[in-house]
Amino acid sequence: MFVWVAVAAVGIIIALVLVFKYTKTGKNDVLGFSYKCKKCGQTTNGLKCPRCQPNTKDWR
Numbered sequence: 154m155f156v157w158v159a160v161a162a163v164g165i166i167i168a169l170v171l172v173f174k175y176t177k178t179g180k181n182d183v184l185g186f187s188y189k190c191k192k193c194g195q196t197t198n199g200l201k202c203p204r205c206q207p208n209t210k211d212w213r
């Protein structure tokens with residue numbers, strides 16, 4: 154019975170560490186769909202992608 158408690162405690166600690174790492178460092182990676190362009194993958198910080206904007210007439 155004690156092994157179960159130990160395994161559960163270790164799992165909870167690992168989960169907490171992973172969540173802490175994600176929330177502290179890789180928040181943009183977690184919410185990558187809103188911070189990176191889906192087409193070219195460039196970081197846009199929530200703004201429109203400068204590459205994939207529709208008005209690319211004077212881009213030549």
Ligand SMILES: [Zn+2]
Nearest residue numbers: 190193202205
């Ligand atoms: Zn793009």
